[in-house]
Amino acid sequence: MTDKPTAGTGADATGLDASGAGTAVRDTAERDTTGLDAVPVLELDPLIDDRGTRIIVCCGAGGVGKTTTAAALGVRAAERGRRVVVLTIDPARRLAQSMGIDSLDNTPRKVDGIKGSDGGELHAMMLDMKRTFDEIVEAHAEPERARAILENPFYQSLSAGFAGTQEYMAMEKLGQLRARDEWDLIVVDTPPSRSALDFLDAPKRLGSFLDGKFIKLLMAPAKVGGRAGIKFLNVGMSMMTGTLGKLLGGQFLKDVQTFVAAMDTMFGGFRTRADATYKLLQAPGTAFLVVATPERDALREAAYFVERLAAEEMPLAGLVLNRVHGSGAAGLSAERARAAAENLDEGRMADRGDGKAGLSGSPATSPELSDLATAAVSSVTEAAPTAEPAAQHPDVDDVSTATDTDVRHLTAGLLRLHAERMRVLAREQRTRDRFTALHPEVAVAEVAALPGDVHDLAGLRAIGDRLTAGRMPSA
Amino acid sequence: MVRLDSVSRLQVVSGKGGTGKTTVAAALALALATEGKRTLLVEVEGRQGIAQLFETEALPYEERKIAVAPGGGEVYALAIDAERALLDYLQMFYKLGGAGRALKKLGAIDFATTIAPGVRDVLLTGKACEAVKRREKHGGHTYDHVVMDAPPTGRITRFLNVNDEVAGLARIGPIHNQAQAVMRVLKSPETAVHLVTLLEEMPVQETADGIAELRAAELPVGRVVVNMVRPHVLDEAAVRAASGDHREAIARSLGSVGIAGGTRLVEPLLDQAAEHARRVELERDQRAVLDGIGVPAYELPFLGDGGDIAGLYRLAKELRKQGVGA
Numbered sequence: 001m002t003d004k005p006t007a008g009t010g011a012d013a014t015g016l017d018a019s020g021a022g023t024a025v026r027d028t029a030e031r032d033t034t035g036l037d038a039v040p041v042l043e044l045d046p047l048i049d050d051r052g053t054r055i056i057v058c059c060g061a062g063g064v065g066k067t068t069t070a071a072a073l074g075v076r077a078a079e080r081g082r083r084v085v086v087l088t089i090d091p092a093r094r095l096a097q098s099m100g101i102d103s104l105d106n107t108p109r110k111v112d113g114i115k116g117s118d119g120g121e122l123h124a125m126m127l128d129m130k131r132t133f134d135e136i137v138e139a140h141a142e143p144e145r146a147r148a149i150l151e152n153p154f155y156q157s158l159s160a161g162f163a164g165t166q167e168y169m170a171m172e173k174l175g176q177l178r179a180r181d182e183w184d185l186i187v188v189d190t191p192p193s194r195s196a197l198d199f200l201d202a203p204k205r206l207g208s209f210l211d212g213k214f215i216k217l218l219m220a221p222a223k224v225g226g227r228a229g230i231k232f233l234n235v236g237m238s239m240m241t242g243t244l245g246k247l248l249g250g251q252f253l254k255d256v257q258t259f260v261a262a263m264d265t266m267f268g269g270f271r272t273r274a275d276a277t278y279k280l281l282q283a284p285g286t287a288f289l290v291v292a293t294p295e296r297d298a299l300r301e302a303a304y305f306v307e308r309l310a311a312e313e314m315p316l317a318g319l320v321l322n323r324v325h326g327s328g329a330a331g332l333s334a335e336r337a338r339a340a341a342e343n344l345d346e347g348r349m350a351d352r353g354d355g356k357a358g359l360s361g362s363p364a365t366s367p368e369l370s371d372l373a374t375a376a377v378s379s380v381t382e383a384a385p386t387a388e389p390a391a392q393h394p395d396v397d398d399v400s401t402a403t404d405t406d407v408r409h410l411t412a413g414l415l416r417l418h419a420e421r422m423r424v425l426a427r428e429q430r431t432r433d434r435f436t437a438l439h440p441e442v443a444v445a446e447v448a449a450l451p452g453d454v455h456d457l458a459g460l461r462a463i464g465d466r467l468t469a470g471r472m473p474s475a
Numbered sequence: 476m477v478r479l480d481s482v483s484r485l486q487v488v489s490g491k492g493g494t495g496k497t498t499v500a501a502a503l504a505l506a507l508a509t510e511g512k513r514t515l516l517v518e519v520e521g522r523q524g525i526a527q528l529f530e531t532e533a534l535p536y537e538e539r540k541i542a543v544a545p546g547g548g549e550v551y552a553l554a555i556d557a558e559r560a561l562l563d564y565l566q567m568f569y570k571l572g573g574a575g576r577a578l579k580k581l582g583a584i585d586f587a588t589t590i591a592p593g594v595r596d597v598l599l600t601g602k603a604c605e606a607v608k609r610r611e612k613h614g615g616h617t618y619d620h621v622v623m624d625a626p627p628t629g630r631i632t633r634f635l636n637v638n639d640e641v642a643g644l645a646r647i648g649p650i651h652n653q654a655q656a657v658m659r660v661l662k663s664p665e666t667a668v669h670l671v672t673l674l675e676e677m678p679v680q681e682t683a684d685g686i687a688e689l690r691a692a693e694l695p696v697g698r699v700v701v702n703m704v705r706p707h708v709l710d711e712a713a714v715r716a717a718s719g720d721h722r723e724a725i726a727r728s729l730g731s732v733g734i735a736g737g738t739r740l741v742e743p744l745l746d747q748a749a750e751h752a753r754r755v756e757l758e759r760d761q762r763a764v765l766d767g768i769g770v771p772a773y774e775l776p777f778l779g780d781g782g783d784i785a786g787l788y789r790l791a792k793e794l795r796k797q798g799v800g801a
Binding site for chain 2: 090424427
């Protein structure tokens with residue numbers, strides 16, 4: 001038997017190049033011409049090469065490949081001569097390992113193995129939100145007060161658990177990295193929030209809380225007489241602290257009050273920094289990339305984000321569309337492929353007269369309804385992969401065993417697979433058309449679907465190549 | 476065989492972003508609503524994902540019937556809103572309707588529902604647990620099952636366990652008691668936490684991590700739901716055979732069914748087959764990882780174009796076939 005292509009190694013040595021649709025035959029003659037040709041192409045190389053680009057923010061729904069995109073852009077920019085730091089929020093373990101940052105210590109670490117020219121360098125870090133918060137407290141309060149804050153139970157929960165803390169601290173960290181001026185490009189990944197918009201909302205929310213009436217009320221008992229003249233507030237305060245005391249228990253409220261009193265002098269700083277970072281995001285040196293996949297929910301979130309960024313006057317560079325499928329045989333429609341497959345099967349049944357014997361065939365009905373068990377996998381032969389790729393030894397291949405029927409069966413399978421691929425293409429196209437109708441002005445960079453996940457710098461480089469390859473054939 | 480799924484009256488559905496947890500939660504609610512039963516599908520993240528799935532207008536803070544399941548069961552839905560839940564709560568226990576509004580004006584409600592650590596989560600899980608425990612006048616449960624479309628895997632343990640934290644933070648008082656009562660439900664066999672995954676590395680890894688976290692927090696792990704499983708059109712052996720020197724034979728075969736230009740098509744078709752084979756192989760690896768976790772799994776097919784209401788019913792049917800509602 002022939003050898004099998006293994007996940008990382010064998011594929012490129014054989015004729016079985018599994019590197020995905022991006023390498024498919026570029027057959028422009030058969031390219032499906034749709035309205036999408038009008039969509040501007042997002043050119044990412046000019047963006048990362050432009051020394052004026054200082055911050056790139058990758059945002060979008062969960063699970064669309066934001067972190068991978070950020071990391072791939074970081075690698076590419078570094079190898080093109082930029083001094084880059086990538087700030088990731090919650091990377092998958094193996095992705096973090098691919099950049100050599102499996103220690104979560106909240107400081108940028110140099111990534112080895114960057115083939116930089118012109119002194120390009122890559123640093124990467126993972127955000128530790130509690131640590132970032134602690135550092136702010138330590139930096140802005142004298143030691144004794146800092147300790148009081150860090151030991152406060154309310155603070156401990158706030159810094160580790162509050163739904164907006166991560167977003168706020170991501171912004172805080174971004175501001176810090178920018179202020180250090182050690183890097184000429186910062187690539188940021190946004191937190192996996194309930195809604196992608198939390199990234200923009202949460203800092204303001206925390207800011208308005210810290211500035212708000214409520215905090216002042218809570219602080220009032222610690223500043224006796226400070227607002228004695230305002231009768232309403234006093235009434236409000238006693239009613240409220242009474243209610244909250246009842247509800248939360250007196251100790252909780254006391255913890256909050258102690259915390260607020262201790263943080264008092266720092267509030268101004270929080271607000272100022274949040275505002276400064278917000279302005280930084282609006283500045284010309286910043287570019288937002290909205291990341292999505294060609295799926296309904298992801299593109300819906302992307303549309304929200306595009307609208308929101310416009311409303312906030314934040315500079316959108318464009319949309320990165322991950323996991324786009326293409327086909328080198330797009331001229332062959334799904335319908336024709338399916339019909340041809342059926343013809344081949346009919347011929348085969350006539351030959352054999354015994355229905356579906358032999359190789360595991362796929363039912364002629366809709367493939368989604370077919371057996372979900374791993375029937376196909378179970379028929380994999382047990383032959384161990386050999387060292388030499390089959391393509392180099394065509395003479396020892398099992399040509400002799402391949403009967404005409406087998407070839408027909410195989411061809412039918414290839415056609416079914418193609419029909420399925422064409423349906424995926426059509427579905428992706430419809431989803432994208434919806435987005436394009438809403439935002440025709442948004443430039444798009446397409447990234448061909450990869451069969452597997454990224455584990456190393458080489459994988460990130462490959463993504464970088466795909467990010468900048470322009471439009472895919474027939475996609 | 477004990478079917479924990481039928482015992483568990485609160486079924487929490489989590490999963491990595493992009494794995495389709497809202498769809499799975501909705502299908503599960505439909506599947507559990509067998510004849511004469513009633514399920515409540517709740518969402519807690521304010522995204523109106525349920526309304527989008529069922530193609531209805533945005534859900535108010537109110538339990539309303541959104542679907543009749545195959546066989547006649549009913550599915551109700553509720554989008555839980557932390558602020559409304561808190562105001563309800565104040566009204567219910569303190570008759571504080573008017574005061575609630577005043578508190579809102581002062582920012583206290585906002586504080587309690589968005590800033591105060593965990594209070595928001597206690598209110599959300601608390602409301603779901605209230606629905607689990609609620610009874611009708613005749614004594615039966617209002618809902619046979621409550622299905623929660625919960626926050627993603629990365630946050631699920633903290634979300635569910637926050638009650639412990641809050642119970643520690645608010646050491647006395649009604650919030651403390653509420654938190655403890657909620658925790659009792661969540662840690663009992665009445666609850667099952669399901670994690671939705673795809674047969675891809677990152678979601679599978681996150682599922683493994685999520686299960687370890689849930690177990691460490693003593694929260695009851697239900698099932699792994701392997702979603703969007705695609706059929707294997709060609710097996711690896713066939714693809715390997717194709718990589719042999721059959722290009723001409725395949726081209727002839729294409730020609731025999733009227734597809735011209737076969738020689739030009741063979742290469743891209745074989746590329747697609749190679750990708751497919753690689754995916755089959757990766758999926759097999761991921762399946763092995765999932766098997767190693769030792770949590771029983773449901774499997775749901777990829778819907779393709781069918782990501783609509785009809786698709787939901789198909790998934791529900793599939794879940795019943797695999798034992799849900801039995």
